[in-house]
Amino acid sequence: xxxxxxxxxxxxxxxxxxxxxxxxxxxxxxxxxxxxxxxxxxxxxxxxxxxxxxxxxxxxxxxxxxxxxxxxxxxxxxxxxxxxxxxxxxxxxxxxxxxxxxxxxxxxxxxxxxxxxxxxxxxxxxxxxxxxxxxxxxxxxxxxxxxxxxxxxxxxxxxxxxxxxxxxxxxxxxxxxxxxxxxxxxxxxxxxxxxxxxxxxxxxxxxxxxxxxxxxxxxxxxxxxxxxxxxxxxxxxxxxxxxxxxxxxxxxxxxxxxxxxxxxxxxxxxxxxxxxxxxxxxxxxxxxxxxxxxxxxxxxxxxxxxxxxxxxxxxxxxxxxxxxxxxxxxxxxxxxxxxxxxxxxxxxxxxxxxxxxxxxxxxxxxxxxxxxxxxxxxxxxxxxxxxxxxxxxxxxxxxxxxxxxxxxxxxxxxxxxxxxxxxxxxxxxxxxxxxxxxxxxxxxxxxxxxxxxxxxxxxxxxxxxxxxxxxxxxxxxxxxxxxxxxxxxxxxxxxxxxxxx
Numbered sequence: 001x002x003x004x005x006x007x008x009x010x011x012x013x014x015x016x017x018x019x020x021x022x023x024x025x026x027x028x029x030x031x032x033x034x035x036x037x038x039x040x041x042x043x044x045x046x047x048x049x050x051x052x053x054x055x056x057x058x059x060x061x062x063x064x065x066x067x068x069x070x071x072x073x074x075x076x077x078x079x080x081x082x083x084x085x086x087x088x089x090x091x092x093x094x095x096x097x098x099x100x101x102x103x104x105x106x107x108x109x110x111x112x113x114x115x116x117x118x119x120x121x122x123x124x125x126x127x128x129x130x131x132x133x134x135x136x137x138x139x140x141x142x143x144x145x146x147x148x149x150x151x152x153x154x155x156x157x158x159x160x161x162x163x164x165x166x167x168x169x170x171x172x173x174x175x176x177x178x179x180x181x182x183x184x185x186x187x188x189x190x191x192x193x194x195x196x197x198x199x200x201x202x203x204x205x206x207x208x209x210x211x212x213x214x215x216x217x218x219x220x221x222x223x224x225x226x227x228x229x230x231x232x233x234x235x236x237x238x239x240x241x242x243x244x245x246x247x248x249x250x251x252x253x254x255x256x257x258x259x260x261x262x263x264x265x266x267x268x269x270x271x272x273x274x275x276x277x278x279x280x281x282x283x284x285x286x287x288x289x290x291x292x293x294x295x296x297x298x299x300x301x302x303x304x305x306x307x308x309x310x311x312x313x314x315x316x317x318x319x320x321x322x323x324x325x326x327x328x329x330x331x332x333x334x335x336x337x338x339x340x341x342x343x344x345x346x347x348x349x350x351x352x353x354x355x356x357x358x359x360x361x362x363x364x365x366x367x368x369x370x371x372x373x374x375x376x377x378x379x380x381x382x383x384x385x386x387x388x389x390x391x392x393x394x395x396x397x398x399x400x401x402x403x404x405x406x407x408x409x410x411x412x413x414x415x416x417x418x419x420x421x422x423x424x425x426x427x428x429x430x431x432x433x434x435x436x437x438x439x440x441x442x443x444x445x446x447x448x449x450x451x452x453x454x455x456x457x458x459x460x461x462x463x464x465x466x467x468x469x470x471x472x473x474x475x476x477x478x479x480x481x482x483x484x485x486x487x488x489x490x491x492x493x494x495x496x497x498x499x500x501x
Contacts, residue, residue, distance in 0.1 A: 167469065257341065
């Protein structure tokens with residue numbers, strides 16, 4: 001199984017370089033001069049690209065009535081588009097004075113041959129979309145008093161952003177079918193069975209009993225009739241209200257619970273001891289919860305009595321005597337709700353070991369699945385595939401608090417270049433070594449090598465598997481800026497052409 005995948009990203013590098021562009025002979029006629037270019041560099045700032053270099057002008061001697069004009073130009077890969085930077089001119093004595101008399105020196109970069117050793121060049125231009133794969137040339141032109149001669153352009157270098165491969169850490173599947181955990185679940189419910197006053201006999205058709213009994217039976221059937229589920233046991237606990245004597249309420253709560261148990265047992269063929277029971281003679285906790293959350297008058301006084309040390313019967317009498325109006329309200333509207341039967345159904349869902357079945361259940365019955373089963377199915381898919389991407393998102397949605405599944409979903413989002421989505425998943429994935437490493441991957445892909453380096457170093461200290469290799473790759477690709485790969489031309493790019501002024 002493929003444990004990780006590679007993702008490509010362009011990361012920029014500044015590269016200073018020096019090259020001597022050789023002359024083809026003596027500086028006569030249309031012969032190229034020898035140009036020594038040093039510290040050639042390119043950098044990008046938002047929507048502008050800056051080109052800079054130094055020209056050793058020692059050998060640029062066009063003659064007193066001539067001049068060389070050098071225009072740095074960047075071409076796209078197929079030379080169908082270009083951008084020109086400002087030119088720089090080295091003029092002989094007479095032409096230099098001509099420019100001086102006509103005030104050209106104030107607007108153009110013009111130097112007198114023989115009077116300058118080094119020319120510092122630095123200009124900016126709008127950044128074209130194709131800058132990452134462009135070519136820099138020096139367009140050369142020679143002028144005498146009356147004519148311009150276009151000399152062959154000199155290739156200087158190729159602009160590039162070196163590719164950086166980042167490793168997406170999908171981790172190693174931790175789950176195998178044999179170790180998937182047993183899934184025990186519980187369904188809790190509450191029914192309000194009506195019994196005749198002071199009696200324990202259950203009449204299925206009495207008052208609202210048909211609906212309440214259907215609720216219990218329906219809950220049991222919802223799991224018992226499912227072939228993927230085994231019902232392990234039932235538990236029923238009956239409650240009475242504080243009305244009447246505590247002794248009598250013990251009898252009612254216990255008897256009514258046993259009656260309900262007998263009714264359920266008649267509906268099914270459960271083995272002996274399958275249904276367990278308990279009872280609470282008076283539901284003081286339920287009464288307190290209602291009063292605490294209500295705005296009933298004398299609320300705090302009633303709560304003080306409920307929380308006091310009185311025995312049940314004196315406690316009920318104290319509320320009735322001290323707050324008769326409120327007691328009458330509680331007796332009519334709240335006490336009936338305190339006579340209830342709570343039930344719990346304990347069951348086991350079978351373990352699913354077929355990845356295809358698990359994937360299908362995420363669509364039809366996700367509640368049957370455990371986080372481990374979903375992770376197991378995910379480990380059977382190929383990282384980087386469309387099916388893997390989709391299932392990562394499904395898994396994280398089903399188990400939003402799972403660190404492992406959220407990390408997998410973050411990696412899937414990275415593959416789709418959805419970095420904001422990846423960050424949202426990582427925010428729910430904790431702060432493990434893999435999470436920190438993955439934050440470094442996002443930083444690198446977004447062109448922030450300094451932040452990527454910080455995350456990678458932290459992840460390396462934490463023991464992240466690929467952090468050391470990631471740091472090495474980051475060092476090899478530099479600090480995120482464009483770079484120039486120098487070239488030495490083997491022949492001129494264009495033929496010599498003479499243009500009349």
